[in-house]
Amino acid sequence: MHAETTAGHVILGWSAAWVATVIFVAVYVMVVLEKLNRAILALLGAGLMILGGVLTQEAAVRGIDFNTIGLLLGMMVIVGITGKCGVFQFLAIWSAKKVRARPMGVLFMLSIVTGVLSAFLDNVTTVLLIVPVTLLITEELKVKPYPYLISEVLFSNIGGTATLIGDPPNIMIGSSVGLTFNDFVLHLTPAILLVMPATLIPIFLIWRKDLVTTEAAMEKVMRFNDREAITDLRLLKQSMFVLACVISGFILAHALHVEPATVAMFGAAVLLLLDNLGRSADEQSKNVHHAFAEVEWVTLIFFLGLFILVHGLEVSGVIAKMAQALLAATGGDRNVTVIAILWGSAILSAFIDNIPFVATMIPLIKSMASTFGGSHALLPLWWALSLGACLGGNGTLIGASANLVVAGMAERAGQPIRFMAYLKSCFLLMVLSVAVCHLYLWLRYL
Amino acid sequence: MTAKDLLNPHPVTITMEETFGGALEILLERHIRALPVLDSAGIYRGMFYLYDLWELLLPKAATIEGAITDLSFMPGSVEELREKVLEAGPRPVTQFLKDKEAPAIHPETSIKEAILMLYHHDGVLPVVEKKTRRFLGILTPWEILNRLRDKG
Numbered sequence: 214m215h216a217e218t219t220a221g222h223v224i225l226g227w228s229a230a231w232v233a234t235v236i237f238v239a240v241y242v243m244v245v246l247e248k249l250n251r252a253i254l255a256l257l258g259a260g261l262m263i264l265g266g267v268l269t270q271e272a273a274v275r276g277i278d279f280n281t282i283g284l285l286l287g288m289m290v291i292v293g294i295t296g297k298c299g300v301f302q303f304l305a306i307w308s309a310k311k312v313r314a315r316p317m318g319v320l321f322m323l324s325i326v327t328g329v330l331s332a333f334l335d336n337v338t339t340v341l342l343i344v345p346v347t348l349l350i351t352e353e354l355k356v357k358p359y360p361y362l363i364s365e366v367l368f369s370n371i372g373g374t375a376t377l378i379g380d381p382p383n384i385m386i387g388s389s390v391g392l393t394f395n396d397f398v399l400h401l402t403p404a405i406l407l408v409m410p411a412t413l414i415p416i417f418l419i420w421r422k423d424l425v426t427t428e429a430a431m432e433k434v435m436r437f438n439d440r441e442a443i444t445d446l447r448l449l450k451q452s453m454f455v456l457a458c459v460i461s462g463f464i465l466a467h468a469l470h471v472e473p474a475t476v477a478m479f480g481a482a483v484l485l486l487l488d489n490l491g492r493s494a495d496e497q498s499k500n501v502h503h504a505f506a507e508v509e510w511v512t513l514i515f516f517l518g519l520f521i522l523v524h525g526l527e528v529s530g531v532i533a534k535m536a537q538a539l540l541a542a543t544g545g546d547r548n549v550t551v552i553a554i555l556w557g558s559a560i561l562s563a564f565i566d567n568i569p570f571v572a573t574m575i576p577l578i579k580s581m582a583s584t585f586g587g588s589h590a591l592l593p594l595w596w597a598l599s600l601g602a603c604l605g606g607n608g609t610l611i612g613a614s615a616n617l618v619v620a621g622m623a624e625r626a627g628q629p630i631r632f633m634a635y636l637k638s639c640f641l642l643m644v645l646s647v648a649v650c651h652l653y654l655w656l657r658y659l
Numbered sequence: 660m661t662a663k664d665l666l667n668p669h670p671v672t673i674t675m676e677e678t679f680g681g682a683l684e685i686l687l688e689r690h691i692r693a694l695p696v697l698d699s700a701g702i703y704r705g706m707f708y709l710y711d712l713w714e715l716l717l718p719k720a721a722t723i724e725g726a727i728t729d730l731s732f733m734p735g736s737v738e739e740l741r742e743k744v745l746e747a748g749p750r751p752v753t754q755f756l757k758d759k760e761a762p763a764i765h766p767e768t769s770i771k772e773a774i775l776m777l778y779h780h781d782g783v784l785p786v787v788e789k790k791t792r793r794f795l796g797i798l799t800p801w802e803i804l805n806r807l808r809d810k811g
Contacts, residue, residue: 345721
């Protein structure tokens with residue numbers, strides 16, 4: 214417990230732990246009920262942590278992980294600008310043509326493209342860019358878009374799990390624990406390479422009968438001119454240059470003693486500079502305004518509030534008590550704890566937002582270091598948390614933001630994805646992917 | 660001045676039984692861009708726009724706001740588009756009426772409010788009785804332009 218960081222004037226004579234728990238649980242329940250926007254709730258909760266006397270304002274600010282915020286903000290700006298040049302449409306059309314527009318081949322290719330892009334960009338942006346082209350291609354092929362959209366949802370979350378920057382839980386874990394881009398590539402990417410075929414094969418078996426079309430329809434897609442999809446060649450070159458530098462920066466960050474947020478924010482600044490060189494002051498102002506308008510401020514504000522909420526739990530000693538309870542439940546056995554975290558995170562993340570869940574789990578797992586013999590012994594627990602929390606999002610239609618975005622677009626295109634229909638096929642696919650990870654963790658670490 | 664002083668009380672209208680193909684024929688013959696759809700009791704049920712034809716001819720993904728903003732990579736032929744129109748021809752026009760169309764105005768709506776709506780929707784504003792939604796006429800940019808010229 215870090216009593217020195219609490220404000221010292223806790224309301225109603227309650228202990229700081231009680232006040233923090235009540236605020237945290239109330240915010241959590243409201244987030245799950247989805248009656249109020251989650252950013253409003255997190256900010257309200259953060260304010261109450263300070264006004265309720267659990268934290269001072271200084272302590273609250275210290276609780277914010279600015280490395281996570283900076284990394285997300287930088288990548289959002291880079292992706293927002295890059296998306297304007299049409300490169301993602303190009304990739305989708307090019308990959309569909311590579312398989313002669315055969316429906317099953319297109320499904321495989323678009324799933325892989327979604328997975329790979331999600332590993333480097335945020336999942337919501339990836340599906341926002343790939344789903345419209347998918348709808349276009351399936352309309353021309355006269356096949357149901359449903360299996361394609363489902364597969365893209367699954368692969369956006371699967372691909373996002375593979376790297377430090379692919380999914381917010383990984384960014385949070387990496388930043389808070391000091392795990393590097395390369396650590397994630399070495400430990401999580403192999404698991405994801407196993408999960409990908411384990412998901413694609415059942416998708417093939419479930420939907421293969423729906424994926425039939427005519428030669429004439431395939432010929433229509435083959436006539437698409439992928440090069441025409443690039444709408445701004447200059448911007449394409451600039452974005453690819455900056456993205457390549459940023460990814461290299463992530464790989465070298467640890468060796469150069471630079472934090473990932475610095476790499477992402479500097480990359481965003483360079484891309485903004487390149488995109489605005491030679492423009493008039495008025496144009497620059499519009500362009501920069503547009504670039505920042507693309508940032509998902511709701512998510513970032515939610516993160517800010519959440520970090521303060523979790524910090525309140527941490528300094529008031531609640532996290533330490535929760536960790537003791539979890540250790541008691543698993544008998545203090547590290548291997549049992551790893552597996553419990555993997556499956557527990559997966560099942561919970563299928564129904565609740567994985568970001569607050571992971572934010573709570575991070576200090577909880579950290580506090581187990583002494584029990585398991587030092588922070589190095591915690592590594593498999595971090596991987597279990599990441600794999601469970603990220604892949605668990607595939608279990609239901611509300612499990613991850615990308616799922617909801619695809620459902621929204623599908624609805625507007627007249628192809629709604631229903632909650633129960635999704636649950637029937639995808640919950641089992643999620644369980645299968647977690648089972649693969651269970652095997653991976655067991656063989657490699659336990 | 661309000662909508663009641665400006666409206667065209669006798670525009671071409673169609674019934675709910677009209678087909679997509681029939682409505683297109685009327686738009687083409689009369690060189691107009693929109694047709695109010697009325698039920699048998701003269702109640703306003705929606706507006707059929709030329710816009711509905713464009714929506715039919717485009718891929719669905721291109722009509723989702725912000726999803727695809729450029730179709731230069733996608734070739735097309737008149738035959739292929741004509742096929743789509745022929746397929747949709749027998750469908751009732753009511754299947755094409757949507758919420759996003761310009762909302763109806765009332766006889767008491769002020770000229771400034773009507774101009775603001777034309778500014779946002781650039782189309783044809785149906786004028787209906789407030790409570791019953793009985794159709795009274797339409798207000799287009801032409802009625803306003805004519806009135807501006809008269810006073811000049």
